[in-house]
Amino acid sequence: MSDPGAVLADLRAESEELDALVAGLPAGRWAVPTPAEGWTVAHQIAHLAWTDQQALLSATDPDGFARAAREALAAPLTFVDEAAETGARTPPAELLAQWRAGREALQRALAERPAGGKLPWYGPPMSVASMATARLMETWAHGQDVAEALGAVRPPTARLRHIARIGVRTRDFAYATHQLTPPEEEFRVELRAPDGTVWEYGPAQARQRVTGDALEFCLLVTQRAHRSDLPSVRAEGADAQRWLEIAQAFAGPPGKGRAPSGKAATS
Numbered sequence: 001m002s003d004p005g006a007v008l009a010d011l012r013a014e015s016e017e018l019d020a021l022v023a024g025l026p027a028g029r030w031a032v033p034t035p036a037e038g039w040t041v042a043h044q045i046a047h048l049a050w051t052d053q054q055a056l057l058s059a060t061d062p063d064g065f066a067r068a069a070r071e072a073l074a075a076p077l078t079f080v081d082e083a084a085e086t087g088a089r090t091p092p093a094e095l096l097a098q099w100r101a102g103r104e105a106l107q108r109a110l111a112e113r114p115a116g117g118k119l120p121w122y123g124p125p126m127s128v129a130s131m132a133t134a135r136l137m138e139t140w141a142h143g144q145d146v147a148e149a150l151g152a153v154r155p156p157t158a159r160l161r162h163i164a165r166i167g168v169r170t171r172d173f174a175y176a177t178h179q180l181t182p183p184e185e186e187f188r189v190e191l192r193a194p195d196g197t198v199w200e201y202g203p204a205q206a207r208q209r210v211t212g213d214a215l216e217f218c219l220l221v222t223q224r225a226h227r228s229d230l231p232s233v234r235a236e237g238a239d240a241q242r243w244l245e246i247a248q249a250f251a252g253p254p255g256k257g258r259a260p261s262g263k264a265a266t267s
Contacts, residue, residue: 002129004115008107010159011136015103018048018143021152022096030092034149035224035258039084041149042095044142046087047080049099051138052106055131058119059109065120073122077253106135123173123251130166137163137249141222156194156215164191164214167221167249168201174248183208183239191217192232208237210244221249226260 022030022045030042039047057065072079087095110128118125126134140163147154168189172182188206191199191214199214210217212233219225220233227233227244235241248255 002133004110004113004128004132007129007132007136007162008111010162011132011139012107014136014139014143014159017154018139018146019096019100021143021146021150025092025150027092029150030095032149034145036145037256038081039145040088041146042088042090042092043084044146045095045099046090047084048139048142049095049102050083050087052099052102052135055119055121055135056102056106056109058121058131059106059113062120069120069122080252103135121251133162133166134251137166137222140218141224141250144219144222144224158194160194160214160218161199163218163222163249164189164199165201167217167247170221170249171243171247174243174246177248177252177254178246180242180246185239187237187240187243189217208235208240210235210240220244221247223248223250223255223257226258228260 022041025041030045031040033040034044036044054065054068057068075082087098090098110132113119113128115128118127119131121131121134136159140159143154146152168187171187175182185208186202186206187208187210188203189199189201189210191212193199193214210233212230216225216230216233220227220230233244235244246254
């Protein structure tokens with residue numbers, strides 16, 4: 001089991017890095033379009049603020065979360081966009097304050113929860129560490145959209161290990177969300193970390209294998225880049241190849257992904 005305290009510390013650091021990108025923006029820059037179709041910088045921050053509030057509700061009022069989830073899932077294909085659109089109308093300074101207050105409240109709530117307890121969510125219930133990891137993954141992925149929109153470069157950090165791990169653990173979910181039967185055998189995944197070490201998942205002798213740069217793998221499983229733009233990420237075996245075509249670390253229906261840029265970098 002992951003240490004919730006360590007994940008929460010990394011979630012705080014990831015949030016603060018994104019906060020630093022948007023804190024000094026003039027109000028007009030919040031309307032800059034991001035790579036997510038129809039979403040501006042404001043939509044991205046509004047989405048994070050809304051999702052943090054849903055996670056806080058899950059941690060502090062499970063019955064209230066269940067009611068909110070039923071209402072949201074009545075429109076499964078639109079409720080995320082609708083919440084982001086509503087939040088994006090908030091004046092930037094107010095939206096930033098809401099995101100800061102919400103994520104701080106979530107930090108406190110998760111830190112106070114028993115590590116072994118389960119929290120309800122839109123998919124299967126999650127442990128405290130898993131909830132914190134999911135929030136880190138979303139913060140990093142939407143932060144990537146914001147960084148691209150603003151022309152900022154974010155050096156990869158060791159925090160990517162959380163996103164890589166959730167990317168590996170959601171393999172079967174990716175198959176299921178595409179109405180496919182997951183392979184029975186485990187895959188081997190070997191990723192080159194930012195410090196040059198290798199993160200390893202799955203049995204060493206597995207026939208189905210995925211290798212590559214950790215940053216590129218994280219961009220793939222969060223669908224922040226098309227596979228053709230991530231040349232280091234390679235598969236051995238038909239099942240592993242198929243997984244990389246549908247990989248999705250986030251909850252919900254199959255993501256739209258990103259179109260090829262046509263200018264894939266060499267690894």
